[in-house]
Amino acid sequence: MNSNENDKADNIIIDKVANEELMEVFPLFVQLCPTAKESVFKEHCEKAEKFDKYNLYKATLNKNNRRLCVGLIGYVFNEYLCAGRTMYIDILVVDKNYRKKGIGKQLMDFAVFKLHQDKNARFLRWTTRNDLTEAVSFYRNQITAPAGYYYRINNPNFTAPLICARPQKT
Numbered sequence: 001m002n003s004n005e006n007d008k009a010d011n012i013i014i015d016k017v018a019n020e021e022l023m024e025v026f027p028l029f030v031q032l033c034p035t036a037k038e039s040v041f042k043e044h045c046e047k048a049e050k051f052d053k054y055n056l057y058k059a060t061l062n063k064n065n066r067r068l069c070v071g072l073i074g075y076v077f078n079e080y081l082c083a084g085r086t087m088y089i090d091i092l093v094v095d096k097n098y099r100k101k102g103i104g105k106q107l108m109d110f111a112v113f114k115l116h117q118d119k120n121a122r123f124l125r126w127t128t129r130n131d132l133t134e135a136v137s138f139y140r141n142q143i144t145a146p147a148g149y150y151y152r153i154n155n156p157n158f159t160a161p162l163i164c165a166r167p168q169k170t
Helices: 019-032 038-050 103-117 133-140
Strands: 012-016 054-063 066-080 084-094 121-126
Touching: 012 066, 012 103, 019 038, 019 054, 019 066, 019 084, 038 054, 054 084, 054 103, 066 103, 084 103, 103 121
Parallel strands: 084 121
Antiparallel strands: 012 054, 054 066, 066 084
């Protein structure tokens, strides 16, 4: 997949991913989560869609008279006791062959637009892992500085399959 001057963000269309398109966007999702399994990805997406809570959008580019998926953004709105209604970006990935062309920024701008459409939401939040240096750099160049720290404790009793398990250190 070679990219060229026509592969810029101004040629991008952002559309909601339909259930029948889930497997079409899965290869791009794997760039974010290399350990992802198709069946678990599809199951989680269908479960979220059933409850109408998850929003998954694709950024497509016209390439050789067909639409090529070059980016994904997924978000959910949550209610927090202290923060109120908050938009949380769960997935943001741009195809490795199309990075540094403004597509990630356009996806972030899309998220901000969706935030502004929701009159009850106060914040837009997202996280990334420290070891994803390209992502950390991208977010630092976006609309805000880090607002805090994110911590987690893994539940040793959790047995359900994960979409995006972090590779284990050996």
